[in-house]
Each structure stands twice: as structure tokens, then as C-alpha cells.
Amino acid sequence: MNEHAETGFANEDLIPLRNDEFAYIADLVYGRFGIHLPDQKRVLVSGRLSKRLRQLGCATFGDYIALLNADGSGSELSEMMNRLTTNHSFFFRESSHFDFLTGTVLPELEKERASRGGSQGLANYPLRIWSAGCASGEEVYSLGMLLHDRYALAVGGPDLGLLATDISLTALSTAKQGVYGEQKFTETPEAFRKRYLRSAGAGEWSIAEEIKNMVLFKRLNLMAENYPMKGQFDVILCRNVMIYFDQESRSRVTQNLYRYVKEGGYLFIGHSESLNRDTNPFEYVKPAVYRKLSRATRISGGTA
Ligand SMILES: C[S@@+](CC[C@H](N)C(=O)[O-])C[C@H]1O[C@@H](n2cnc3c(N)ncnc32)[C@H](O)[C@@H]1O
Structure with a gap:
């Protein structure tokens, strides 16, 4: 043939x-x-x-x-x-982003919120993360495991909000089911596998309910004029999505995402992608990591 x-x-x-x-x-x-x-x-x-x-x-x-x-x-x-479109994804893909979250972003947020929250600590402040172009949910469930592990048993942990959106209804329906083959978990830390995966038979694993319950899945075309969400996010992951877009579309989506990142918050893109230096409003932090500077830093012309 x-x-x-x-x-x-x-x-x-x-x-x-x-x-x-x-x-x-x-x-x-x-x-x-x-x-x-x-x-x-x-x-x-x-x-x-x-x-x-x-x-x-x-x-x-x-x-x-x-x-x-x-x-x-x-x-x-x-x-x-x-x-x-290609919905290929797997758990803990591009692990350096997860390391950066646990090593830098979360400690930063914890420090900042603890100082603002006084004796209430983190509990007063929601931590909002958006997986934009979530495919079948692997990325957002990886985040869910990481955050649950860090905060679920902590007294006064933050109110966690995970949003996951994609244009593909098929991918979203797989995501909501939360059942995956063994090959999706090769990068998943053993402790998380033990804690958050349940055998679904025939070499498949389902995601623990406590992780599934952390996530809101919605259909969203990132090219839409306006997004329906209220409020902003501490971190947006839009990884391996704009890879399909030309420069103009990438620039439009980046501008849209910028509006939805809190001051001091982060945007992660895929490691094989880059944002146009001249037209993108974010500050470059390191490969595939960008930051929205606070207004004060922007005005003083400094870096974060
Ligand atoms: C390769 S997957 C990336 C999944 C995950 N972010 C990761 O890095 O593993 C790309 C996803 O982008 C979605 N996508 C492509 N164009 C989109 C658009 N205009 N709006 C929303 N999602 C889109 C596709 O449906 C697909 O699920």
C-alpha cells in the first residue's frame, strides 16, 4: 500500500x-x-x-x-x-515550567499574599491559573496535582481556581472524563501517580476526583474578540497552541492574554515558541516564560 x-x-x-x-x-x-x-x-x-x-x-x-x-x-x-488541530499533550510536559512554578512563582505569591493577608494568610486570596488551549486536560490536571499536593492540607491555603479552555469539543470531552493511557504519564512524578491516579483497567488511569473537581472546563476560541471571563489570572499557560498561528494571530492572542494576566503575573508558552520582541507587551523572563510588569515598575522603567 x-x-x-x-x-x-x-x-x-x-x-x-x-x-x-x-x-x-x-x-x-x-x-x-x-x-x-x-x-x-x-x-x-x-x-x-x-x-x-x-x-x-x-x-x-x-x-x-x-x-x-x-x-x-x-x-x-x-x-x-x-x-x-493536533491535541497532542501529556502530563508534566516541559517540566521546567512546573519547576519554575514551585521554585519561584508560588513562593513569590505566598510571600506577597501573606504580607497582605496578615493573620488570614493565603486564605483570603484566590490563586487563579488558566490553561488556554488545554487539549485533553493533561496540562491542567498536572497543575491540579501540583497545587493540591502543596496546598490541600495546608491550613489557610489559597482558594484555588483552575480554568481550562480549548476550541475542540472532542478534546474537552476527553478532558472531562479524565481517563488516560499509561503513555501519558511517563513524566509524572511517582508520588503524584500514587496519590492521584486510580486504575481504570486495560492499562488506563483515571484522575482522582479531588483533582477533577478543581478544574472548570470551557470551550473558547482564543481568536474571539472578547473572552467571557471576569477577573484576571496569576498565571496563564498557552503552550504549544500559537504554534499554529501566523504572526498577526499570535500577536492578537498575546494582546488578549495580556489583559487577563494580573500585574506581576506570568504567561508560559511552549519552549519551541517565541513572542515577537517588539510587539508583545510582556517582559521576557527566560525561555518560554514572560511576565506582566506591575504598573509601578512599568512607569519607573525598571524590570520586575
Ligand atoms: C498541541 S495542543 C497543546 C496542549 C497543551 N497546552 C500542551 O502544551 O501540551 C494545542 C491545542 O490548542 C487548541 N487550539 C488551536 N487553536 C485554538 C484556538 N483558536 N482557540 C483555542 N484553542 C485552540 C487545539 O484544539 C489543541 O487542543
Whole structure:
């Protein structure tokens, strides 16, 4: 069988995608989701969508585009995105971010809040973290384990709020179920595995209820004009998401995220990503870590 390397599909399974059809889909995906599909992605698009066309009884991409246009609910558009985006993730991915959280960010917040909270300590202050582009939940549950381990038994620990959003309903539904194969946990510390994983049989593990209960999952397109959340976050993780975006979309999403980070708070991006030095409003801290300076520091022109 003649298999195409990037899609894993046998070439004869692919429904042909004409230039104008590819251009139409690429424009739609860019306009709605900020995701840039260069010409080299044509075979990938046809590979990932051909099965869907067959399920729907569409003989050509022209038929599929007509169906997309006729679907006022947007559910087929969402289904198409589920198939085009990569939801790959695993627990404690890019572990240096988790080390930075425990070694720097959390101690900093604890110190600052303890000084403000007097005898009430941290209890008066919520600690809010947002996993933006959470895929199937691996990132946010890793955070949940780390925070639960640090604070759950602490007297007067902070009120923890974890938000996890993604555009893909399929990924979110897997996230809410919280059941994963063994291969997702290769980077998970043994103590956390013991404490927070329950055997679900057949080599699968489910996340402990106390961790699942810490997280609110919501669907959100990061390219939207406005986000519905009230309040800001101490830390936002938007890792390996903007990788799909072109410079303009990346810049727009970064500006949006900036509004949702508290002064002194942090943005983590993937280690293979970077923000444009000239246009992004964050202060660079170290690779894949950025900070929103406090107003006072910005005005005095110093660094945090
Ligand atoms: C590779 S996963 C990253 C998961 C996790 N953050 C990590 O680093 O392991 C990328 C996720 O970004 C989501 N995504 C892509 N474009 C998006 C958009 N415009 N709005 C929200 N989520 C988006 C995809 O659905 C996918 O689940």
C-alpha cells in the first residue's frame, strides 16, 4: 500500500482537494480560528478530512464546503477543527515550567499574599491559573496535582481556581472524563501517580476526583474578540497552541492574554515558541516564560 507519510493515510483513501477548495478551507480556518494553513498542508487537510466526508456522504470537497455553509449551528465547523488541530499533550510536559512554578512563582505569591493577608494568610486570596488551549486536560490536571499536593492540607491555603479552555469539543470531552493511557504519564512524578491516579483497567488511569473537581472546563476560541471571563489570572499557560498561528494571530492572542494576566503575573508558552520582541507587551523572563510588569515598575522603567 502506498501510504502518505504525514497523514498516515493510504493515497487511494484521499478524496482529491482542488486548489480553490483548499484555499476556501484555509481562508475559513484562518478567519475564524487564526490558524494558518500553508500550501504544504494540502495533503494533510485532505488526509484528515477525507474520512469525515465519507461519513457524511460527501463525494467531493465541493459537497463538503456546501454542507459547511448550510450548517448555521457551526457544529460541522467545530468538527472540522477537531480533525485539523493536533491535541497532542501529556502530563508534566516541559517540566521546567512546573519547576519554575514551585521554585519561584508560588513562593513569590505566598510571600506577597501573606504580607497582605496578615493573620488570614493565603486564605483570603484566590490563586487563579488558566490553561488556554488545554487539549485533553493533561496540562491542567498536572497543575491540579501540583497545587493540591502543596496546598490541600495546608491550613489557610489559597482558594484555588483552575480554568481550562480549548476550541475542540472532542478534546474537552476527553478532558472531562479524565481517563488516560499509561503513555501519558511517563513524566509524572511517582508520588503524584500514587496519590492521584486510580486504575481504570486495560492499562488506563483515571484522575482522582479531588483533582477533577478543581478544574472548570470551557470551550473558547482564543481568536474571539472578547473572552467571557471576569477577573484576571496569576498565571496563564498557552503552550504549544500559537504554534499554529501566523504572526498577526499570535500577536492578537498575546494582546488578549495580556489583559487577563494580573500585574506581576506570568504567561508560559511552549519552549519551541517565541513572542515577537517588539510587539508583545510582556517582559521576557527566560525561555518560554514572560511576565506582566506591575504598573509601578512599568512607569519607573525598571524590570520586575
Ligand atoms: C498541541 S495542543 C497543546 C496542549 C497543551 N497546552 C500542551 O502544551 O501540551 C494545542 C491545542 O490548542 C487548541 N487550539 C488551536 N487553536 C485554538 C484556538 N483558536 N482557540 C483555542 N484553542 C485552540 C487545539 O484544539 C489543541 O487542543
